[in-house]
Amino acid sequence: MSGSKHRLVQFTDPHIGGRPDYHLLGLDTGRTLADVLRAIERDEAAAELLMVTGDISANGAEAAYERFLRKMRDITVPWYWLPGNHDRAERMYEVAPANTAELVALGNWRLLLLDTSVEGEICGGLTSAQLDRFEELLRECRHHPVMVLMHHQPVPVGSKWIDGHMLKGGAGRLLQLVSAAGNVKALVWGHVHQQFDGELAGIGLHATPSTSVQFTPGSGPFSVDDKLPGYRWFDLHDDGTYATGVERVPVSDYSVDLSSSGY
Numbered sequence: 001m002s003g004s005k006h007r008l009v010q011f012t013d014p015h016i017g018g019r020p021d022y023h024l025l026g027l028d029t030g031r032t033l034a035d036v037l038r039a040i041e042r043d044e045a046a047a048e049l050l051m052v053t054g055d056i057s058a059n060g061a062e063a064a065y066e067r068f069l070r071k072m073r074d075i076t077v078p079w080y081w082l083p084g085n086h087d088r089a090e091r092m093y094e095v096a097p098a099n100t101a102e103l104v105a106l107g108n109w110r111l112l113l114l115d116t117s118v119e120g121e122i123c124g125g126l127t128s129a130q131l132d133r134f135e136e137l138l139r140e141c142r143h144h145p146v147m148v149l150m151h152h153q154p155v156p157v158g159s160k161w162i163d164g165h166m167l168k169g170g171a172g173r174l175l176q177l178v179s180a181a182g183n184v185k186a187l188v189w190g191h192v193h194q195q196f197d198g199e200l201a202g203i204g205l206h207a208t209p210s211t212s213v214q215f216t217p218g219s220g221p222f223s224v225d226d227k228l229p230g231y232r233w234f235d236l237h238d239d240g241t242y243a244t245g246v247e248r249v250p251v252s253d254y255s256v257d258l259s260s261s262g263y
């Protein structure tokens with residue numbers, strides 16, 4: 001490791017409703033997002049950039065995005081979001097065009113953001129046009145270490161029900177492109193509401209707990225976990241190496257319906 005490093009914070013899957021009384025499986029997702037944001041403001045003073053990897057809203061309502069933006073108003077560092085299966089990509093762009101990007105620079109690193117949401121589907125997909133554009137951006141970034149961020153998992157995480165809703169269309173070509181590029185260091189996503197760390201031919205694979213409800217790792221059927229909400233940090237070194245970790249926030253009265261069989 002050498003040179004300077006840059007701290008990036010990722011948080012994901014807030015599932016914010018349009019109304020303050022919205023609950024997901026008994027959990028006040030507005031409250032847990034506020035708790036996570038407070039922890040980020042307190043403990044991540046070095047953060048230079050925040051990334052929010054989808055399922056910002058519970059249902060794609062404009063009111064939910066407005067509510068999310070209100071919760072973000074004290075955040076002083078640049079941040080970007082990308083859509084998940086519970087979102088409406090065009091609505092996110094309408095309410096906050098400046099927070100949508102396909103390529104963001106952080107030090108020597110280049111972060112590529114993919115929209116894997118498919119209207120009317122829970123699983124994810126990338127069209128050939130999106131993958132052509134991605135290939136072009138990869139070429140532009142060939143002299144830099146690259147991180148790719150998206151909502152859906154491009155590889156299974158080992159939880160059968162949520163792996164049934166992973167990135168489907170275009171996943172093979174995406175993985176081919178990132179392997180062939182040689183400078184992609186990490187793939188990062190949300191959607192699975194649990195921590196996952198792996199590696200694929202030298203490329204780091206990372207999923208991050210939701211700021212709201214957690215799903216049980218390794219579960220066959222749908223299963224809600226009693227783990228706490230959290231976020232992930234990355235220290236991106238200019239030489240292309242990085243360190244990462246997950247932090248969970250202490251919520252004293254975290255209350256979620258663990259017996260739920262779906263959401």
Ligand SMILES: [Fe+2]
Nearest residue numbers: 013055084191
């Ligand atoms: Fe989600």
